[in-house]
Structures are given as C-alpha cells and as structure tokens.
Amino acid sequence: MSVEPEHLNRRHMLKALAGGALGSLAVSQLVHASSEVAPLRTVKIPPRPKNISPEILAKDESFWAQVALNYDKVQGIVNLEHGYWGKMSKQVQEVFIAKTEMVNTQLSVYGRRHFKDDLAHSTNRAAQALGAENEEVVLTRNATESIHNLMRQYNNFEANDTVLFADIDYPSFKDTMRWLAKTQNVEPVEVILPAQTDQSEILDIYVKAFDKHPNLKLMLLTHVSNQHGLILPVADIAKAAKARGIDIICDCAQSWGLLDFTIAELNVDWAGFNLHKWIGSPVGVGALYMKKGSLEKISPYPGEIDPNNTLVDKRVHTATSNFASILTVPTAIDFHESIGPANKEARLRYLRNLWVKEAKQLPNIEVLGGEDDASSTGMGAFRIKGKVSLDEAKMLQQRLENEFNVFTVVRVGLASGCCIRVTPQIFISAEEIKQLTLALKSL
Ligand SMILES: Cc1ncc(COP(=O)(O)O)c(C=O)c1O
Incomplete structure (x- = not known):
C-alpha cells in the first residue's frame, strides 16, 4: 500500500x-x-483461498460476485463495452469525490502550497506499479497526450527515412503517424496483420517488414489493440527492431491493468499508458514512460529546457488539469493491486473465452484477434462472416442492443473490415456473458 x-x-x-x-x-x-473528509468505506475484497492460481480463481463466480459489490453497476442492460474508460470502484470514487471537495474548497491555497508534492507522490506510485524508476515517469492527461508528444517531439529523422505502423494500431495514432510522415517528409508504411493470428506469425510479419524497409527509423507498436484485444509480442518485436536501429513508440493505453506486466518485460524505451482504463483511476490520468538515458531523440516540449536530456517531465506541459484525479491515483492503484493484476487478467480472459468458445462453433460468426491465450486478452471482437462494412457492423451493434439488451461497440480500422468489440469488466458475471452467447446463436 x-x-x-x-x-x-x-x-x-x-x-x-x-x-x-x-x-x-x-x-x-x-x-x-x-477538509480531508470522508473515511474510506471498507474494502470488500474477499479473502483469496491460499495457493490458488489466477486461472482457477478466474472461474470462481462467488469470489468475483463479491468483488463486483465494490462497483456500482448500471441496471437493465449488460454492458460489454468497457474498453472506452474504466470504472472506479466505490472506494476510489469516494476518495475522488473527497479530493474534489478539498481542492474546490482550498483552491490555490492547496494548489500553490501542496500540489507539487502530491503530484510527485502519485507519479512515484505509478512508476512503482509499472516497475519503473520515479525519474522515468511523468503523469499526463491520457495516453494520447503521452504518445502524441513522443511522435511530435521525435527529432532524429533524416532524408529517405521510413516510419511504420499497423492496421491494428489505434486509428487516431495511425493518422498522426501519417501526418508525421508528411510533415517530416518521410515514407509511411502500414503493416497488415491477419484477422486471426498468433505471436509467432505477428513477429514474422514485423521482421519481414523491417527487412523490406531498411530505412525504417521509427515505429508505432501497440501492446494490446483497441480493435479486438490482440496482444502483440512487444519484447520480441522490440529486440528485432533495436537490432536494426529502429526506434519504438509503444502504445500501452489499453494494456496496463488488462494485462499483468512490468515495463522491463516490454523491452521498449518509450511508452504511453492510461490509468483511467484498467487501473480504474478517475478519468484524466495517463502516463509517459521514458527509459533513463533515452531522452535525446525526443525533444523537450516546445519552450521547455532540458540541456542534459535527463528530465522526462520536460517532455510534457500538462498545465492546469484535474487535481483530484491525480490525487486519487495511489488509491486506484492500491485497489487494483488488492484484487491482484494477475487475477484480473485471468478473470477477463476467462470471460472472453466463455463467449469465444461458443462463437467459434457458429458457422456464421467470425471471431477476431488472438488465437491463443498468449495473444488474447479479456477484450475480443467478432462479426457476421462476410459483413465487414460500417453499416453492417452498426446494424449488428443495434440488434445486440435493442433485441438482446447487450451493449457493445463497433470498431473501424482493421484492414479486414469493421467488427463488434466485446469488453467485459471484472464485475461482469458468467451469467451476463451467457446473454451474449444466446444472442450470437440467434443471429
Ligand atoms: C490502443 C489505444 N491507444 C490509445 C488510446 C487513446 O486513449 P486515450 O483516449 O485515453 O488517450 C486508446 C483508447 O481507447 C486505445 O485503446
């Protein structure tokens, strides 16, 4: 704690x-x-049976039903769209409200006297949870701010360089990479991954792209795709990229908290994160990681000065932001860790596998993304075979919502076409997943 x-x-x-x-x-x-008010409501995380693996615990509906008591859930619809942003637990929400009241009462008296120390405390807590050093992390407003700064402030382009991204990357980041290529006068290359794939095939595709484009200088690499929850073998791709002198901006917006990992396991120098998705902080908190000694090729934010290239916080200029969100970060991470990151990852994957197993038996349904556990998360996606247009995907999302009371979202961006993304949270029950599988069988 x-x-x-x-x-x-x-x-x-x-x-x-x-x-x-x-x-x-x-x-x-x-x-x-x-104005430090509101004692914390008792955390109701049930005791975990000793020596039980996350995979076994993942199937324990009564354990997860007790975990779910820590969240206020919407009634009347099964919400399977939790990839947008995360839900604060009741305890986290309570702290957030208390911090909001405190900041709103004390305003600049708090801001000018104490916020700097509290910001450092929250930043250090995030760094610790990521397994990074304090000096390697700065909090941002979201992953977009982190990743955009890395892209815009990259300063190592030369004539004839190439930049690379993939169809499974976050759509707006692909647009930013195209913009970057245009403004820096370098060549953009888009890698296409199969709609269903696994770790070795993905690595192979990236390595072939590296070999085909010897002038590759900078690449966007997503840890978990926002389209269908596909996990990319980041560490292996990074090893191959580094051997060729290719710099990597790693998008971990969707992965931190959905998967259990530390930054060292990814083998990347620069990464952007969200705390307001799977870590369960209030909205408005992201993080930027830059490995010690790797700052030279990312200029300080315009107007900021860092002559020795040692200060990560000079790579952003967040300005006035949501104080209370930042102050709530330690509580959110404490809560996340009290459930156990590995337990969360396993439960979410278990829930995905419940509907995917059934969907794969259906001749008219195409399941997208990772084909094995190493390549798949709790987030998943599907479409009706052959129905890849935006209109067809929208119609399917509407049918699920209106006829079956299951809320999902359409995703656009995969080279293979549009799809329906399905994202349970840890407070979703196996019974609720059944409502989706029943719907799939009736399509
Ligand atoms: C893979 C990925 N990257 C980036 C983002 C952007 O996150 P944010 O809007 O919090 O900056 C998202 C959001 O869904 C995402 O899934």
Whole structure:
C-alpha cells in the first residue's frame, strides 16, 4: 500500500490535534487538513483461498460476485463495452469525490502550497506499479497526450527515412503517424496483420517488414489493440527492431491493468499508458514512460529546457488539469493491486473465452484477434462472416442492443473490415456473458 505524504495524513493530523499540538502546526497544514473528509468505506475484497492460481480463481463466480459489490453497476442492460474508460470502484470514487471537495474548497491555497508534492507522490506510485524508476515517469492527461508528444517531439529523422505502423494500431495514432510522415517528409508504411493470428506469425510479419524497409527509423507498436484485444509480442518485436536501429513508440493505453506486466518485460524505451482504463483511476490520468538515458531523440516540449536530456517531465506541459484525479491515483492503484493484476487478467480472459468458445462453433460468426491465450486478452471482437462494412457492423451493434439488451461497440480500422468489440469488466458475471452467447446463436 502507498504511504500518504505527511500533510495529507488524516490520522497524523487528528493525533496531533488530540495531543494539543495545535499551536505547533503550520497554518497551511491546518487549512489543508480541515477538509480531508470522508473515511474510506471498507474494502470488500474477499479473502483469496491460499495457493490458488489466477486461472482457477478466474472461474470462481462467488469470489468475483463479491468483488463486483465494490462497483456500482448500471441496471437493465449488460454492458460489454468497457474498453472506452474504466470504472472506479466505490472506494476510489469516494476518495475522488473527497479530493474534489478539498481542492474546490482550498483552491490555490492547496494548489500553490501542496500540489507539487502530491503530484510527485502519485507519479512515484505509478512508476512503482509499472516497475519503473520515479525519474522515468511523468503523469499526463491520457495516453494520447503521452504518445502524441513522443511522435511530435521525435527529432532524429533524416532524408529517405521510413516510419511504420499497423492496421491494428489505434486509428487516431495511425493518422498522426501519417501526418508525421508528411510533415517530416518521410515514407509511411502500414503493416497488415491477419484477422486471426498468433505471436509467432505477428513477429514474422514485423521482421519481414523491417527487412523490406531498411530505412525504417521509427515505429508505432501497440501492446494490446483497441480493435479486438490482440496482444502483440512487444519484447520480441522490440529486440528485432533495436537490432536494426529502429526506434519504438509503444502504445500501452489499453494494456496496463488488462494485462499483468512490468515495463522491463516490454523491452521498449518509450511508452504511453492510461490509468483511467484498467487501473480504474478517475478519468484524466495517463502516463509517459521514458527509459533513463533515452531522452535525446525526443525533444523537450516546445519552450521547455532540458540541456542534459535527463528530465522526462520536460517532455510534457500538462498545465492546469484535474487535481483530484491525480490525487486519487495511489488509491486506484492500491485497489487494483488488492484484487491482484494477475487475477484480473485471468478473470477477463476467462470471460472472453466463455463467449469465444461458443462463437467459434457458429458457422456464421467470425471471431477476431488472438488465437491463443498468449495473444488474447479479456477484450475480443467478432462479426457476421462476410459483413465487414460500417453499416453492417452498426446494424449488428443495434440488434445486440435493442433485441438482446447487450451493449457493445463497433470498431473501424482493421484492414479486414469493421467488427463488434466485446469488453467485459471484472464485475461482469458468467451469467451476463451467457446473454451474449444466446444472442450470437440467434443471429
Ligand atoms: C490502443 C489505444 N491507444 C490509445 C488510446 C487513446 O486513449 P486515450 O483516449 O485515453 O488517450 C486508446 C483508447 O481507447 C486505445 O485503446
């Protein structure tokens, strides 16, 4: 669990006050502590049976039903669209509301006196959870801010260079890569991955692309695709890229919290993350990771100065943002870790496999994405065979919503066509997944 800075520590304040230490406390501390409200609701994570593997625990409906009690759920529809942003647990939401009230009460008195320290505390907690060093991480407003800064501030292009991205990458990032190629006068290359694939095939496709384009300088590499939850073998692709001098911007917007990993396992120097998806922080928190010693090729944010290229926080200029969201980061990570990242990953994959197993038996349904556990997450996608247009996908999404009460989303961007993305959360039950499989059988 994280340690709160002293000036935020309510128990410390109460003890000091009870002990008659009022006179010795600085006024700034009193102002700050006076609006530290709302004791935390007890965390209701059920005890985990000892020595049980995440894969076995994933099937324990009663355990996950108790976990689900920590979330307020929408009634009347099965929501299988949790790839957009995450849900705060009740405890996290409560802290967020308390922090919002505190910031709104104290305004600049808090902001000018204490926010810097609290921002550092939240940043360090994120770095620790990622397995990074504190100096390697800066908090941003979202993954887009992190990744866009890396792309725009990349300063190592030469004439005849090439940049690479893939059809499974986040659509707006593909657009930014095309924009980058145009403005930097370099060549864009798009790699196409099969609609169903696995780790070795993906690696093979990337390596062939590297060999075909010897002037490749910079690539976008997505850890988990927003289209169908496909996992890319980032570390292996990075090894092959580094051997050829290719720089990598890694998009981990969808992967942190959906998968259990540390940054070292990815073997990349630069990556962008979201905390407001699977980590369950309030909306408005992302992170930028830059490995120590790797800053030279990414210029400081326009106007910022970092002559020795050692300061990651000079790569962004976030300006005024949601203070309370940032202050809630340690609580969100604590809650995420109390469930267990490996348990979350296994439960979500289990829920995906429940509907995918059934869908693969249906002659009219095409399941997209990873073909094995190493390539697939809890997020998945499907379409009716041959129906790849946007209109057809939209019609299918509407049928699922209106006829079967199952909420999903259309994804556009795969070279193979449009699809329906299905994304359960850890508070979704196997029973709710059944509602989707029943729907699939009636299509
Ligand atoms: C793979 C991927 N990259 C980037 C993003 C952008 O995230 P954000 O809008 O939080 O910046 C998303 C959002 O869904 C995503 O799934």
